Amino acid sequence: MTKMAEIVDLILLLGMLLLGILDLASGQIVYSVSEEVNKGTFVGNIAKDLSIQAQELESRMFQMLSGSNMKYFDVDLKTGVLFVNERIDREDLCPNTLKCSINVEAVVSHPLNLYRIEVNVLDINDNSPTFNLKSRYLNISEWAFVGERFPLPKAYDPDVGSNSIKSYKLSPNEHFSLDVHSDGEQSVSAELVLQKALDREKQSVIELLLTSVDGGKPSRSGTLQLVVNVIDMNDNSPTFSKPLYKIHVFENVSRGTSLVMLNATDLDEGVNSEIVYSFIYQEDAENIDMFSIDPLTGEITVNGNIDFEANGRYEIHIQAKDKGPNARAGHCKLLVEVLDVNDNVPEISITSLVDNVKEDSAVGTAVALITVFDNDAGKNGKVNCAIPSQIPFKMQPSYKNYYSLVVSGPLDRESTSQYN
Ligand SMILES: [Ca+2]
Ligand SMILES: [Ca+2]
Ligand SMILES: [Ca+2]
Ligand SMILES: [Ca+2]
The missing domain is CATH 2.60.40.60 (Cadherins)
Structure with missing residues (x-):
């Protein structure tokens, strides 16, 4: 077909569309194909489904209309087979939507007809759940109540339906359990629930692993490290x-x-x-x-x-x-x-004294009563009381700190008349 003929055909086609002569509904076919399939994968047989003889496709100038979606598919004009011509990534093509389809149009002449072909792109589980952080720190007081809840970050999985996040799991530990909420499709969240009281003095940091699992077959998962810092409370006395x-x-x-x-x-x-x-x-x-x-x-x-x-x-x-x-x-x-330290000098006091002693006084006659006292205690308070030995008197302990001075030898007034 020459360029000129193509243009004429197209103008004709647009004119027919405007006038409503062309019946679009009659030309609608729907196919399904999984995303990420290899180039050349069979999608459907257009000739068969449009009731056109495969060998007529060329003579009736069958062609796919240029459009942004045309690159994904092509038709084998010999067989009428529609096949995948380029990689289809559902997540790229239809982000965050459950239903994903590609519409392509085709036209034949003699008689001129326009066909609309809808290809549903089926999701495969080609994405794992991911958290936008590697680890999350939680500060929890050691006085937190058993049953107290702590919300956790959600994971993201761009797949849809059952290929998206289905559940969460928590690594085995003695303090926390996990409560998973499913608020309809695409929204599953989890909370930590304290099961056993914390004690910072026993364990100040608790490391847990949160795993998000999707519902694909086989399923995929992603993990987040949870670091619980147990905040100290003043619960110990010095x-x-x-x-x-x-x-x-x-x-x-x-x-x-x-x-x-x-x-x-x-x-x-x-x-x-x-x-x-x-x-x-x-x-x-x-x-x-x-x-x-x-x-x-x-x-x-x-x-x-x-x-x-x-x-x-x-x-x-x-x-x-x-x-x-x-x-x-x-x-x-x-x-x-x-x-006690020996810091006191013994005090001696003479309680009574005989002024004169007769020289014929018998040995043992008491001439004075002496009291000795030391303010120190124990050994330091013990007093040894003595007088020179060469005189005819001696100290005789009588009671506690009391001593008697007694005559201990013959007194001779002519040799010694006074003792001091
Ligand atoms: Ca997935
Ligand atoms: Ca997918
Ligand atoms: Ca404490
Ligand atoms: Ca304390």
Whole structure:
């Protein structure tokens, strides 16, 4: 056919369409073909379906009308077979629509006729569900209630119908289950449901795998890593390493000396575990001022002059409090035993004294009663009382700190008239 003849034919055809002479409905045929099939795949036999002899196609100048969809198909003029001429991607051709079809038109002359051919493109499951993220972080308080729900991102699958997303699955774990909602076709979503209470102190991060599965045969799937960060709550009190600390200190210890480092720990995190140490002032504990405590380290130091004789034992109550909201506290007791140092000189007092001793006084005659007292305690308070041995007197212990000075040898006024 010459170019001129073609144009004439076309004008004629358009004229007929305008006048409504051409019966389009009579020329309508419908075929179906799957997407992504090979070039040359049989779609239908046009000659047979339009009741045209295959050998007449050429003589009646059968031709597909130029249009944007023509490239997908071609006709073998010898056999009348309509076949796939180019790759058909349903998802590219008809994104987000359930039904996808390609309309092509064909024309024959003698007599002139126009045919419309509709080819339905059938979906195949050639896409896997995908999430637009590799991983999703969820911050969940360790105080979340069992039964609490947490929405999850949806996956996307460009296929349609049963080839699209059908369900979600969750990796086995002890804390969460999955609730899958199917709100009609193309809309399946999932929520995490807390099944067992969280405890940040036991496990602070929980990793899960969410899998989206489509309904194709065979099915395809896509995964999303879920990272649950368990947010700390102030549910632990500081605890001292020992409920009772016992220390000994010499009474002459100098001010500022470090005595002991108390240690408390709190299993929580951040401010919920930051500890402040302090003394608990009780009614009978005014002597605590002898000591001080470092609020940050728990170090106890001497803050006064410790005097065994004034107080030999201190009992101090200490608290460790965290800085969290609704602060929690732990307690311990510190016992300080003061050790005596020999810092007191024995005091000797003569209770009674015989002014004159006769030189014929018998051995054993008491001439004085002496009291010895030492403010120190224990060994340091023990007093040994003695007098020079070359004189005829001796000390004789009588009762506790009392001694008697007794004559221990012959007295001779002529040789020694006075003893001091
Ligand atoms: Ca799919
Ligand atoms: Ca598909
Ligand atoms: Ca705490
Ligand atoms: Ca906690």
